[in-house]
Amino acid sequence: MAVLELDNITGGYGETEILHGVSLKVEAAAVTVIIGPNGAGKSTAMKAVFGLLRLSAGRVLLDGEDITSMATEQVVRHGVCYVPQTANIFPSLTVEENLEMGAYVRKDDYRPRMAEIYDLFPPLAEKRRQAAGTLSGGQRQMVAMGKALMLKPKILLVDEPTAGLSPKFRGEIFRVIQDINSAGVPILMVEQNAKQALSIADRAYVLVDGRNRLEDTGPGLLANREVAEMFLGAGGASVGAASGVNGSGAGSGAGSGANGA
Ligand SMILES: Nc1ncnc2c1ncn2[C@@H]1O[C@H](COP(=O)(O)OP(=O)(O)OP(=O)(O)O)[C@@H](O)[C@H]1O
Ligand SMILES: [Mg+2]
Numbered sequence: 001m002a003v004l005e006l007d008n009i010t011g012g013y014g015e016t017e018i019l020h021g022v023s024l025k026v027e028a029a030a031v032t033v034i035i036g037p038n039g040a041g042k043s044t045a046m047k048a049v050f051g052l053l054r055l056s057a058g059r060v061l062l063d064g065e066d067i068t069s070m071a072t073e074q075v076v077r078h079g080v081c082y083v084p085q086t087a088n089i090f091p092s093l094t095v096e097e098n099l100e101m102g103a104y105v106r107k108d109d110y111r112p113r114m115a116e117i118y119d120l121f122p123p124l125a126e127k128r129r130q131a132a133g134t135l136s137g138g139q140r141q142m143v144a145m146g147k148a149l150m151l152k153p154k155i156l157l158v159d160e161p162t163a164g165l166s167p168k169f170r171g172e173i174f175r176v177i178q179d180i181n182s183a184g185v186p187i188l189m190v191e192q193n194a195k196q197a198l199s200i201a202d203r204a205y206v207l208v209d210g211r212n213r214l215e216d217t218g219p220g221l222l223a224n225r226e227v228a229e230m231f232l233g234a235g236g237a238s239v240g241a242a243s244g245v246n247g248s249g250a251g252s253g254a255g256s257g258a259n260g261a
Helices: 042-049 072-077 095-102 111-120 122-126 137-149 167-182 194-199 218-222 225-232
Strands: 002-013 016-027 031-035 054-062 080-083 155-159 187-190 203-208 211-216
Touching: 002 042, 016 031, 016 042, 016 054, 016 187, 016 203, 016 211, 031 042, 031 167, 031 194, 031 218, 042 054, 042 080, 042 155, 042 187, 072 080, 080 137, 095 111, 095 137, 111 122, 111 137, 111 167, 122 137, 137 155, 137 167, 167 187, 167 194, 194 218, 194 225, 203 218, 203 225, 211 218, 211 225, 218 225
Parallel strands: 031 187, 031 203, 080 155, 155 187
Antiparallel strands: 002 016, 002 054, 203 211
16 A cells, blocks of 8 residues: 555645546655656646645545545644755754654653664764754754654655755765655655656656656656656756756855754
8 A cells, every 4th residue: 555645636736726536646665756857747746745736626535545635734743744844944943953843742762763863864963963054054054854764754755855055965865865765764855856756666657737747666656758858858867858947056064054043
């Protein structure tokens, strides 16, 4: 059984319908990736899981349980954690305070979990007393994921973790995603860097205009001609030809990433 399933989700914001019947499954132990052009509804599909959308049809199932009309806080309590595309850390708080914020609904002793998070992200252990906003873009993304993982989620949803990062940090983040997954957490990730994301995906979906367009294993989609034309560009560059949002600006220096501000 899938850990998470979107079953024919139709809905959007106010009167505007953005998703026109989107379906996808995240199997236990899998890294599942969504790619698609800007505005396709990738982030919106994630928000649907958290009751942040007006749905006119479809269901969200968690371990087979219908959570479609559940309040956001309840969805989190049920073990679904979310790292949003932007504003995903508290820059003026220290690394450790960010992790504490991630644990705020826990009533038990969260320190053992914090130690596990530091084991997973050694650079964060070193910088635990530093304001998170002073870290590099890649490390801030680690803080955002560490914060989400404090709740020992059943599943982690991550929206474009490598946006604005230099290639070096991107690779680091994809490795971190695989480490988190190897530690037993199923992952649903939206990514613009299609080539790298598909290469680590057990299952992958292409969304276009609020609809499912293609679905396969990651390597299967990597070999798909339409995917190559849409996202990989001539010569297989990792930047989405249809989107063009990455590959500029961020540089590699500390504090230069575009995330989390
Ligand atoms: N809060 C909102 N209120 C109204 N419309 C929104 C809202 N958020 C997104 N939209 C619209 O919904 C559509 C899908 O947006 P969404 O953010 O889901 O796309 P995306 O696939 O995540 O794109 P990107 O690659 O740019 O992140 C867009 O037309 C966008 O303008
Ligand atoms: Mg988005």
